[in-house]
Amino acid sequence: MNKGNLSTESYKGVRDFYPEDMAVQRYIFDTWAKTAESFGYERYDASILEPSDLYRSKGAVNEEMVNEQTYTFTDRGEREVTLRPEMTPTVARMVAGKRRELKFPLRWYSIPNLFRYERPQRGRLREHWQLNCDMFGADDFTADVELIALTHQLFLDFGATPDMFEIRVNDRQEMSALYNSLGIKDQSVITAITRLNDRKNKITGAEYETALEEIIGDTKLTKAVITIVEDTTGTNQVIDGLRELGIYNVRLDRTIARGFDYYTGTVFEVFDTSPENNRSMCGGGRYNNLTAMFSDDTISGIGFGMGDVIMRDFLETHKLLPTHITETAPCVVIIPTDQKLNLEAQKVAHAIRIRGISTTTDIGTKKIGKKIADAVDRGARYTIVVGSDELQSGAFTLKNLAQTTEITDSLENLLTHLITNN
Amino acid sequence: MNKGNLSTESYKGVRDFYPEDMAVQRYIFDTWAKTAESFGYERYDASILEPSDLYRSKGAVNEEMVNEQTYTFTDRGEREVTLRPEMTPTVARMVAGKRRELKFPLRWYSIPNLFRYERPQRGRLREHWQLNCDMFGADDFTADVELIALTHQLFLDFGATPDMFEIRVNDRQEMSALYNSLGIKDQSVITAITRLNDRKNKITGAEYETALEEIIGDTKLTKAVITIVEDTTGTNQVIDGLRELGIYNVRLDRTIARGFDYYTGTVFEVFDTSPENNRSMCGGGRYNNLTAMFSDDTISGIGFGMGDVIMRDFLETHKLLPTHITETAPCVVIIPTDQKLNLEAQKVAHAIRIRGISTTTDIGTKKIGKKIADAVDRGARYTIVVGSDELQSGAFTLKNLAQTTEITDSLENLLTHLITNN
Structure with missing residues (x-):
């Protein structure tokens, strides 16, 4: 080569x-x-x-x-x-x-x-x-x-x-x-x-x-x-x-x-x-x-x-190009806390996207703060962090990046929330 | 050549x-x-x-x-x-x-x-x-x-x-x-x-x-x-x-x-x-x-x-190709009764399409019956005939091709009807 x-x-x-x-x-x-x-x-x-x-x-x-x-x-x-x-x-x-x-x-x-x-x-x-x-x-x-x-x-x-x-x-x-x-x-x-x-x-x-x-x-x-x-x-x-x-x-x-x-x-x-x-x-x-x-x-x-x-x-x-067209971002970014949880993150992402909501995972090696900052930069609307605590308790947090609000609930309920609000 | x-x-x-x-x-x-x-x-x-x-x-x-x-x-x-x-x-x-x-x-x-x-x-x-x-x-x-x-x-x-x-x-x-x-x-x-x-x-x-x-x-x-x-x-x-x-x-x-x-x-x-x-x-x-x-x-x-x-x-x-995708037809076809009325037909068409409803004209030399049959063949939803009677009275007929029903009214009211029903 x-x-x-x-x-x-x-x-x-x-x-x-x-x-x-x-x-x-x-x-x-x-x-x-x-x-x-x-x-x-x-x-x-x-x-x-x-x-x-x-x-x-x-x-x-x-x-x-x-x-x-x-x-x-x-x-x-x-x-x-x-x-x-x-x-x-x-x-x-x-x-x-x-x-x-x-x-x-x-x-x-x-x-x-x-x-x-x-x-x-x-x-x-x-x-x-x-x-x-x-x-x-x-x-x-x-x-x-x-x-x-x-x-x-x-x-x-x-x-x-x-x-x-x-x-x-x-x-x-x-x-x-x-x-x-x-x-x-x-x-x-x-x-x-x-x-x-x-x-x-x-x-x-x-x-x-x-x-x-x-x-x-x-x-x-x-x-x-x-x-x-x-x-x-x-x-x-x-x-x-x-x-x-x-x-x-x-x-x-x-x-x-x-x-x-x-x-x-x-x-x-x-x-x-x-x-x-x-x-x-x-x-x-x-x-x-x-x-x-x-x-x-x-x-x-x-x-x-x-x-x-x-x-x-x-x-x-003539300043007629709308600014929103560069936002080709997915709606939700799933963030695993550890490389070992990448598959769990993929499972969460897949469950959401097959319901019609565009979803991606940040399975990189960056720190969580950096992953959330990247999701904001890209124009995503929500993040869900997938860590061992979340997997054990079954309670996940859906963070609304624009409003900086969040909801903690079961994945099933978060999905219902996403579908209702999209 | x-x-x-x-x-x-x-x-x-x-x-x-x-x-x-x-x-x-x-x-x-x-x-x-x-x-x-x-x-x-x-x-x-x-x-x-x-x-x-x-x-x-x-x-x-x-x-x-x-x-x-x-x-x-x-x-x-x-x-x-x-x-x-x-x-x-x-x-x-x-x-x-x-x-x-x-x-x-x-x-x-x-x-x-x-x-x-x-x-x-x-x-x-x-x-x-x-x-x-x-x-x-x-x-x-x-x-x-x-x-x-x-x-x-x-x-x-x-x-x-x-x-x-x-x-x-x-x-x-x-x-x-x-x-x-x-x-x-x-x-x-x-x-x-x-x-x-x-x-x-x-x-x-x-x-x-x-x-x-x-x-x-x-x-x-x-x-x-x-x-x-x-x-x-x-x-x-x-x-x-x-x-x-x-x-x-x-x-x-x-x-x-x-x-x-x-x-x-x-x-x-x-x-x-x-x-x-x-x-x-x-x-x-x-x-x-x-x-x-x-x-x-x-x-x-x-x-x-x-x-x-x-x-x-x-x-x-696997017979998965939907049949509707061949229907690239415009919503409305405007049909002048005479070549001399082509510009009037274009005016009617333009007034409708700038309101967001796809509209075309059949300015060809065919007879009206053939023009309506062509509109049906192509999958258009409505026709409006533009003749000297219509232009004189200001009353036009909107024909719904699928339901074979029609409404006669002013162009303004027909437009409102089209916008409400699309």
């Missing part, structure tokens, strides 16, 4: 979840699930391993990502495998695979982990988890309204108020119509403008203008495009629909583009309004032909994704 | 979880979590990506597995990465990494997905999920008793009765002492016998005897070893302790070995007693020096793992 020479570090760019972080993660996932289910979305999942071809089809995903940013390897059977970098191709594959049996409109959600091979930076690890909600088989604009309302409700269900975030909506089809009205009709030019818009808030105004003119090749037309893109006064039927639902922290933003090429209509992003954390937190959009990779039956869809790291940042920035 | 030529199949040997399978998976995971937490175990997690060295250290894992059965690849930074084939090295790494801060005895559980590159067969996919429970920093035999009691309780919490499964316990240290008493003292010979015992129930008695004699090189000694291994009459302090806790479906089985070389004391497996499914379902054991790979401070531990596929097989064999 090579003693002591192996690192305890995790692989670069991924996280270990010790219990206190896991408790936060579970709180986020449970809240996501609750909101999605309140809208009637059903949970699905798939393996992180996908055939690489799923990401290679033209138009499926951002090409840069496939070529440079995925974990792709060849398995021992000479199959090319990719660790999924996003969930949309997987859900499109699953929906297309059972399109004859599934009932539309179909509302699905999932909380997958996703992998991107990129330089680790704030909020962009190599592995992260993402809530994905998708609705398939509804072309109607009210499907877009519903999905954005779901995104809105997600934030409210964490205790956020509407002033803490803003939803910005755009529509790629409307943008194409506006470009067409200026005489820009070449689809590759429109795609290039769309991709540039997606980066607009990461570059300066001058850089944007230079890059735009390079795409368009005409100064006057460039100015006209900038006028359109920077107009914030308009609205559209999705935004109007959201207002009818009572959602007002929403506005038109013609710069919203989204990175993926597969979006065809509505696109939206949610921004944190806090000056410390002012950035896009999540987004999504409508794709009318994603399942076309698999079959001639095209199925329309609209979906969005929200990452766990950005969610946690938002909750921390 | 390459139309229709991409397969909708998942990667070979992994599973897609459509909502009905996902519901079963969540039921299993939730029950596992509940049992583990009732024993005071805290949840942790880590990435599936681990540095390959974690599995390479001598003694860490079964060598065959590392060499031939893992997904291992080199990343673009020339780091060797492995998709974790089991959780024990990861948990040992995490515990060793924070050994100065953590409080012992430490009880942790996790439900990771694990990857093995092997030929897919029943219950042995390339990816599966596994409950892992571990206790660190307690050498006492009552820690072994507790962990086996937890395993026992897991089955009871799914509604199993003790006659449906049997726990078989052995002890590697006791086995070594028995081999030593016969004059077999060479550790490599003992390891070879242990590995052979692990395969004993997969081969015939004659094959076992031949293989054993090949290891030992002596016919008389081989017979003596067989007598020891096949003795089922004994007991040990762990088994006696379990009986004191009221657990009687447990017995000594000297053939229990477990595959991994790192076990040093108690080893155990749980067998299904059903003749259709009679096999080992899960197991674990004590390892006294696993963290020694990382540091000179050795921390003892005992752990076990239970796979999702085998758990589901057991529940199906």
